[in-house]
Amino acid sequence: MSSDQPILETRGLSKQFARRPDLAERIAAVFGAAFDARSVRAVDDVSLSVSRGEVLGLVGESGCGKSTLGRMIAGILPPSSGDILYNGSDIRTHAVPGTAPADLAVQMVFQDPMSSLNPRKRVLDIIGEAPRVHGIVSAADSDQYVAELLHQVGLDASYRRRYPHQFSGGQRQRINIARALAVKPAFLVCDEAVAALDVSIQAQVLNLFMDLREAFDLTYLFISHDLGVVEHLSDRVAIMYLGRIVETAPTDALYRDPNHPYTRALLQEVPRVGAGRRRFTPVKGEIPSPLNPPAGCHFHPRCPQATARCRNEAPALREIAPQRFSACHLNTDS
Amino acid sequence: MSAPAAGIVRDDADRPLRALWREFARSRSAVFALGVCVLLVLLAVCAPLVAPQNPYDLTAIDLFDSRLKPGSSSASGMIYWLGTDGQGRDMFSAMLYGLRLSLLVGVLSGVIAIGVGVALGLIAAYAGGRIDALIMRIVDFMLGFPTILVALMLLAILGQGVDKVIFALIVVQWAYFARAVRGSALVERNKEYVEAARSLRLGNARIVFGHILPNCLPPVIVIGTVQIAHAISTEATLSFLGLGLPITEPSLGLLIANGFSYLLSGLYWISVFPGLLLLITIFSLNVVGDRLRDVLNPRNRK
Amino acid sequence: MPDNLLVIEDLHTHFDTPQGVIKAVDGVDLEVGGGEILGLVGESGSGKSITGFSILGLLDAPGRVARGSIRFKGEELVGASPERLRTIRGREIAMIFQDPMMTLNPVLRIDTQMIEAIRAHESLSEKAARTRCAEALERVGIPSPEERLNAYPHQFSGGMRQRVAIAIALLHRPALVIADEPTTALDVTIQAQIIHEVQLLCAQAGTAMIWITHDLAIVDSLADRIAVMYGGRIVENGPAADVIASPSHPYTRGLLDSVPSRNRRGSRLAQIPGMTPSPLNLPAGCAFQPRCSRATEACTAPPPPREFGDGHSVRCMHPLEQAA
Numbered sequence: 001m002s003s004d005q006p007i008l009e010t011r012g013l014s015k016q017f018a019r020r021p022d023l024a025e026r027i028a029a030v031f032g033a034a035f036d037a038r039s040v041r042a043v044d045d046v047s048l049s050v051s052r053g054e055v056l057g058l059v060g061e062s063g064c065g066k067s068t069l070g071r072m073i074a075g076i077l078p079p080s081s082g083d084i085l086y087n088g089s090d091i092r093t094h095a096v097p098g099t100a101p102a103d104l105a106v107q108m109v110f111q112d113p114m115s116s117l118n119p120r121k122r123v124l125d126i127i128g129e130a131p132r133v134h135g136i137v138s139a140a141d142s143d144q145y146v147a148e149l150l151h152q153v154g155l156d157a158s159y160r161r162r163y164p165h166q167f168s169g170g171q172r173q174r175i176n177i178a179r180a181l182a183v184k185p186a187f188l189v190c191d192e193a194v195a196a197l198d199v200s201i202q203a204q205v206l207n208l209f210m211d212l213r214e215a216f217d218l219t220y221l222f223i224s225h226d227l228g229v230v231e232h233l234s235d236r237v238a239i240m241y242l243g244r245i246v247e248t249a250p251t252d253a254l255y256r257d258p259n260h261p262y263t264r265a266l267l268q269e270v271p272r273v274g275a276g277r278r279r280f281t282p283v284k285g286e287i288p289s290p291l292n293p294p295a296g297c298h299f300h301p302r303c304p305q306a307t308a309r310c311r312n313e314a315p316a317l318r319e320i321a322p323q324r325f326s327a328c329h330l331n332t333d334s
Numbered sequence: 335m336s337a338p339a340a341g342i343v344r345d346d347a348d349r350p351l352r353a354l355w356r357e358f359a360r361s362r363s364a365v366f367a368l369g370v371c372v373l374l375v376l377l378a379v380c381a382p383l384v385a386p387q388n389p390y391d392l393t394a395i396d397l398f399d400s401r402l403k404p405g406s407s408s409a410s411g412m413i414y415w416l417g418t419d420g421q422g423r424d425m426f427s428a429m430l431y432g433l434r435l436s437l438l439v440g441v442l443s444g445v446i447a448i449g450v451g452v453a454l455g456l457i458a459a460y461a462g463g464r465i466d467a468l469i470m471r472i473v474d475f476m477l478g479f480p481t482i483l484v485a486l487m488l489l490a491i492l493g494q495g496v497d498k499v500i501f502a503l504i505v506v507q508w509a510y511f512a513r514a515v516r517g518s519a520l521v522e523r524n525k526e527y528v529e530a531a532r533s534l535r536l537g538n539a540r541i542v543f544g545h546i547l548p549n550c551l552p553p554v555i556v557i558g559t560v561q562i563a564h565a566i567s568t569e570a571t572l573s574f575l576g577l578g579l580p581i582t583e584p585s586l587g588l589l590i591a592n593g594f595s596y597l598l599s600g601l602y603w604i605s606v607f608p609g610l611l612l613l614i615t616i617f618s619l620n621v622v623g624d625r626l627r628d629v630l631n632p633r634n635r636k
Numbered sequence: 637m638p639d640n641l642l643v644i645e646d647l648h649t650h651f652d653t654p655q656g657v658i659k660a661v662d663g664v665d666l667e668v669g670g671g672e673i674l675g676l677v678g679e680s681g682s683g684k685s686i687t688g689f690s691i692l693g694l695l696d697a698p699g700r701v702a703r704g705s706i707r708f709k710g711e712e713l714v715g716a717s718p719e720r721l722r723t724i725r726g727r728e729i730a731m732i733f734q735d736p737m738m739t740l741n742p743v744l745r746i747d748t749q750m751i752e753a754i755r756a757h758e759s760l761s762e763k764a765a766r767t768r769c770a771e772a773l774e775r776v777g778i779p780s781p782e783e784r785l786n787a788y789p790h791q792f793s794g795g796m797r798q799r800v801a802i803a804i805a806l807l808h809r810p811a812l813v814i815a816d817e818p819t820t821a822l823d824v825t826i827q828a829q830i831i832h833e834v835q836l837l838c839a840q841a842g843t844a845m846i847w848i849t850h851d852l853a854i855v856d857s858l859a860d861r862i863a864v865m866y867g868g869r870i871v872e873n874g875p876a877a878d879v880i881a882s883p884s885h886p887y888t889r890g891l892l893d894s895v896p897s898r899n900r901r902g903s904r905l906a907q908i909p910g911m912t913p914s915p916l917n918l919p920a921g922c923a924f925q926p927r928c929s930r931a932t933e934a935c936t937a938p939p940p941p942r943e944f945g946d947g948h949s950v951r952c953m954h955p956l957e958q959a960a
Contacts, residue, residue: 061823203894271831
């Protein structure tokens with residue numbers, strides 16, 4: 001295994017949600033009625049790679065498919081097409097029997113501190129169940145194991161007898177993280193893991209993420225809509241719009257010199273502390289519905305620099321500089 | 335605008351059963367009703383010990399003592415506190431044994447119906463698609479018929495007997511639970527803690543029964559208590575109509591039926607006392623069920 | 637000091653619960669001048685939303701204004717009759733909520749709702765009212781307003797709905813608008829649009845605004861003045877630029893330092909230790925004291941307000957040094 005093989009790679013990953021005909025519609029179809037199969041391409045041909053130990057930030061607004069992508073990578077949602085490779089081999093084929101399945105290596109930390117913990121289970125069970133079931137720790141040792149995990153995420157070990165409703169939002173997120181760590185993953189997908197938290201608690205949890213990355217040699221796919229958070233934590237950033245990746249670059253380069261018009265709009269229009277009073281000149285238009293994406297480049301209706309080519313042809317993700325990729329015709333037009 | 339989230343840690347918040355009891359006990363009538371239920375169950379269980387006479391023992395009954403008023407005494411000096419029926423049975427003893435049978439039939443059929451209904455409802459919700467459609471169509475079909483009608487038809491085919499009555503009652507009850515649980519389970523299925531369980535590669539059976547089921551229990555508990563009461567009254571109706579339990583093992587319903595013909599002659603105690611006992615049983619169960627429903631209502635929590 | 641539109645003095649809003657009295661707002665003093673945008677900043681549990689509701693008398697039992705005074709254009713609102721409050725709401729003071737579906741009725745068409753809102757305070761013919769509505773929708777940037785009036789709320793996206801809610805709020809050109817986290821649930825680009833529109837509208841009509849939020853970045857770019865709330869009290873109040881550039885209260889400082897963009901990339905974020913106190917159990921004296929690195933014995937007594945020049949005030953025993 002070469003050392004520069006990415007720990008996780010997706011190739012042409014897509015997810016379509018199609019409405020299947022129900023019985024009445026199938027009967028109608030027999031008689032020749034057309035079936036309105038409205039399908040949503042939530043994720044459209046995404047190819048990403050993440051190197052071991054890095055933090056890849058994934059930024060986008062609602063409907064861009066970032067959560068769907070995260071869930072496919074974590075194995076919760078089956079892809080419609082494309083491959084997910086973990087350490088070079090397809091994530092769906094399991095490792096050697098007797099060891100923990102390869103797909104336990106990718107775990108997810110969820111957004112909503114309320115609904116992401118089972119309200120009827122004690123913390124001890126929430127965290128300790130999976131490692132026990134998978135044989136990572138014996139039933140006798142699980143109590144101690146959970147206590148240590150709680151300590152590592154900054155919670156008092158005595159809390160393990162409690163129920164989720166007895167904790168605050170920030171504490172619940174820590175339990176969430178401990179649950180993911182309990183199966184000794186190498187890769188964490190953090191889906192808006194700090195979005196629901198207050199600023200001061202967010203800082204604590206972000207620091208925790210950074211500490212854990214060091215301590216456990218973790219790799220993160222950090223999904224967020226918050227550009228400030230992503231900038232702080234990530235080594236590289238990918239921007240998604242309506243199911244497609246529109247730009248990927250190392251963080252510094254992206255924030256200093258964004259290439260894609262959508263990235264530029266995002267960075268300019270997000271309020272930042274310390275920038276002071278200013279006039280907003282936001283990008284016009286609404287985010288299109290994923291049910292009805294614009295033809296060609298998805299962003300063209302809102303792009304101040306759209307050309308005829310943009311309306312008809314979807315731009316491919318091209319390398320415009322070392323490590324930098326962007327999907328925009330303006331890079332290729334002379 | 336509702337009160338802001340206080341984020342308080344209540345001292346018994348990590349003992350959910352105790353917190354449940356505290357809430358429940360706030361209503362004194364509910365506690366009283368619960369007490370009555372417990373008493374009735376104890377009486378039923380200990381019937382052989384409490385009842386002065388075994389009403390099924392033909393040698394103990396004296397036909398000469400039939401139709402005696404409440405308070406009369408027998409030749410051997412036993413006082414018939416609630417009178418005797420047409421065969422000379424002590425009403426009090428007959429009622430206790432009748433209660434025993436009624437509770438047995440009601441609770442057993444209820445519990446098994448819960449088991450079947452909950453399992454099918456969970457499977458329907460989690461599996462989705464065709465399995466869901468199939469199970470729910472069967473449920474709709476079952477719920478489309480009046481309970482009594484289906485039970486009558488089944489018993490007409492199967493004949494009399496305790497086991498057959500229990501079977502018929504299970505058949506007519508499971509659909510309510512299946513529907514209630516499926517609704518809850520559908521909501522829970524989309525929650526993130528279920529996704530987390532799938533991310534952790536816990537098996538489907540474990541997720542459905544270990545994770546989703548505990549969150550679907552409140553409506554089941556509420557419907558369960560009320561349904562058990564309903565099962566008891568249905569059995570009474572069936573017995574009253576002559577189908578259901580055989581005469582040799584009278585439940586409360588059958589006792590009422592037997593005594594019915596004597597009502598107009600003024601021998602009220604043969605029907606009325608078992609009727610009252612039946613009423614008290616069903617009423618107490620319903621009060622407990624109502625209180626449980628209020629306490630377990632998720633909107634009232636926290 | 638300009639003639640103050642809204643003056644809140646020593647406001648206390650309490651909730652009586654079986655567990656005790658929740659002091660959601662515990663002694664708040666605020667002033668908003670005509671045409672001014674005040675950013676009311678705080679985290680969850682700080683009491684900022686309840687302050688907004690208290691102004692308009694929108695508290696449900698068991699909440700009540702325990703004491704204090706809220707004077708709007710000189711008129712006392714605390715204890716005012718429900719009829720008077722109803723006249724003021726919508727006409728003089730309007731409110732925008734975080735969830736636009738708190739303003740919009742999902743089963744009524746937009747024109748029905750808006751026309752009803754107009755005719756509640758003015759007698760206009762239906763046609764004239766409808767024209768006003770179309771104009772209002774146009775002003776908030778909704779394309780083809782005449783057609784959109786016939787639509788139902790669910791046919792709009794989240795951002796559009798919020799725009800409609802803002803249009804309704806501005807129908808009667810109120811003197812003051814209270815906006816409770818109006819953009820928190822919206823996407824970043826839509827948020828920018830809404831803030832832009834609100835800026836324009838307030839500038840054009842001279843409307844004053846209280847923008848309640850937890851997002852310091854928004855108030856920095858939008859507000860004239862900032863008031864920071866913690867534990868039901870205002871801990872710092874002053875011109876936006878001053879408060880951001882040289883915060884005086886340790887909590888404000890801590891909040892600002894927690895923001896990722898203010899820290900060197902990749903470094904550990906400066907974090908405030910601990911958690912917000914439970915409103916049932918506020919510490920005596922300064923509410924921030926258990927988490928403050930500068931706390932001393934003196935902080936167990938309620939800190940008096942200290943004024944720096946230019947209307948910048950702070951409640952702290954040991955305020956941070958002001959930049960010269």
